[in-house]
Every structure is written in structure tokens, then in C-alpha cells.
Amino acid sequence: MVLEGQVEGPAGIIGMQTKNGGEGAAVELRDIEVSFGEGALRFVAVSNVDLAVRAGEFVAIVGPTGCGKSTLLNVIGGLLKPSAGVAVVEGSPVAGISKSCGYLFQADALMPWKTALANVAVALEIAGETKARAEARAREFLARVGLSRFADRYPHQLSGGQKKRVALAQMLIRNPRILLMDEPFGPLDAQTRVLMGDLLLSLWQQDRKAVLFVTHDLDEAIALSDRVVVMSAGPQSRIIAEHRIDLPRPRQTAEIRLDTSFHALQKAIWNDLRAEVMRAYGDEFAAIAGAGA
Ligand SMILES: Nc1ncnc2c1ncn2[C@@H]1O[C@H](COP(=O)(O)OP(=O)(O)OP(=O)(O)O)[C@@H](O)[C@H]1O
Ligand SMILES: [Mg+2]
Numbered sequence: 001m002v003l004e005g006q007v008e009g010p011a012g013i014i015g016m017q018t019k020n021g022g023e024g025a026a027v028e029l030r031d032i033e034v035s036f037g038e039g040a041l042r043f044v045a046v047s048n049v050d051l052a053v054r055a056g057e058f059v060a061i062v063g064p065t066g067c068g069k070s071t072l073l074n075v076i077g078g079l080l081k082p083s084a085g086v087a088v089v090e091g092s093p094v095a096g097i098s099k100s101c102g103y104l105f106q107a108d109a110l111m112p113w114k115t116a117l118a119n120v121a122v123a124l125e126i127a128g129e130t131k132a133r134a135e136a137r138a139r140e141f142l143a144r145v146g147l148s149r150f151a152d153r154y155p156h157q158l159s160g161g162q163k164k165r166v167a168l169a170q171m172l173i174r175n176p177r178i179l180l181m182d183e184p185f186g187p188l189d190a191q192t193r194v195l196m197g198d199l200l201l202s203l204w205q206q207d208r209k210a211v212l213f214v215t216h217d218l219d220e221a222i223a224l225s226d227r228v229v230v231m232s233a234g235p236q237s238r239i240i241a242e243h244r245i246d247l248p249r250p251r252q253t254a255e256i257r258l259d260t261s262f263h264a265l266q267k268a269i270w271n272d273l274r275a276e277v278m279r280a281y282g283d284e285f286a287a288i289a290g291a292g293a
Contacts, residue, residue, distance in 0.1 A: 027053040027210060046236070049237075060227070061215075069214040076094065089178065138151075179209050197224055227242055228265075233277070240272060243268060
């Protein structure tokens, strides 16, 4: 468990974080509230959320379904305006879509009519790069994700894991300093998820971007991150716990799961999460559990 006000970065440097953020943070959420609808229909999804992510820090966010994880990423990425509080990215309040942030969603965002190469290159073309230069860079990034041989394939000719790797290259080619990843490996099978986690860590290890990684998979959260943040069930969801992950790096995600301290972390985080997950399911789950008793 991280002590209140204390943060440790990936390099093991301990710094102090005020309730409202930290010096030199890549991302700061200050007392964020997000509501949807008006009047009697107003629904407060998240409230009183304070979070600071340091440059180069890998933070996983876990919490029950519907608690507001995607909502928070959308606020940071500038896709959603909070109803109260301030989101700050690299020292500036977020106003519109942030160029510092790269987004990776759970759903495929590849253009089906473009090849893998063109899908990656387009991220630079949009930013004004010539087609030739964008394609040359796209080849480099496809190589980084191990897809050189698949450059000319269309998305429907790629496996789920390969498509994810194209999407990863598409996000990284713009060299964002902050990665917002919303259950990016959710639809993949267990083995491919492990491989994708290792690929992500090896790429991250090279230039240590700040990462906010939303997942439902506790093992994945622990294996990848420096810190796991736990959210309560909604409405008015907030951060209820933070756990520092002191496991050694570089990590192989399959091996790190065998570490004895991994199990202790799993237990501690699940202890915080369990009641919230039950609360999110409410009577639905109690009825099922009761029927089986
Ligand atoms: N545009 C919207 N209009 C109304 N309510 C919304 C809207 N977007 C999200 N919500 C609500 O806000 C809450 C938080 O949604 P959000 O998508 O952030 O949850 P989540 O934690 O990402 O869930 P999941 O784990 O299922 O992806 C939910 O109750 C959802 O129904
Ligand atoms: Mg979500």
C-alpha cells in the first residue's frame, strides 16, 4: 500500500505528492467530478478524484464495471469535460484533445480499407508528414512490434493479436509522452495477452512514457505496473486505494506472476476490490449466489 502522499517512480525515486498532485507530474487530476444528464436525470459518475501520474510511471486502474475508468481516461485525453475539478497534462489544463496523449481502446480502431502499413502511416500523415516519410517511419514501427512481414496485409487478414500490435504501432508512431490504454488487450486470448504485455513492457522500457492502463485483469495490472489504483463502485466513484508494485524490472509477465510477493499483492488488491465488485452487481449477484446456496 502506498502511504498517503508518498509516490515512488519506476527508478525507485521517492517523491512527495500533495493531495492535489505532484511536481513535474505528467498527468494530474484535481478533485475531478464527471456528471452526465441534467436535473433529475443528472448522474454523477465519478467525484473527488485526485490522481497524479509521474513522467515515466506505469499506473494501472482497476475497478468494477461502470465505475468510471474510461470516463477518467476520456477526461485526461480531452474527450470529455469534467463537471468540476481540473485535469492537467504536462503542466497545462486540458482543453480539447491533447497531443501529448496516445489512446489505445479495447475495440479495434483500424481502418479496414487500409493495409497495416497505411494504418500506421496515417497517424503521421494526419499530422502533416509526407506519405513517403510517413510510410518509411511506419515500417520502422511495424518492425518494432514484430510485424514487418505483415505490412501489406489488411486488418481482416490479421489475427486479433496482430491487429493489436498494428494499433500499438499506430499509437506509438506519433511519439506521445502519455499513453492512455483502455482495456487494450481485453478481447485477446490469455496467452496472447501475456505476449502483448511483454511487448508493451519492452517498448515502454526503452523510453518510459507515462502510462494509464485500465484493465479488469488484476494479474495483468500487477504484472505491468508501478502502481495499481483501485476505484469504488459508482455512482460517485472515487479512488479508494493505491498499491505500489515493487516487483523488479525488467519483467517477464508470465514469470513475475510466480513471485511470492505477487500473490501477496494480488490478495491485498482483491481485498480492496472485492466489496466494490459485489456492490456494482448489487442484488443481481446476491440472487444468483443465494440460489446456489
Ligand atoms: N455519455 C454518457 N451518458 C450517460 N452516462 C454515461 C455516459 N458515459 C458513461 N456513462 C456512465 O458513467 C459511468 C461510468 O462509465 P465508464 O464507461 O467510465 O465506466 P468503466 O469503469 O469504464 O466501465 P467498464 O469497466 O464496464 O468499461 C457508468 O455508469 C456509465 O453508464
Ligand atoms: Mg470502460
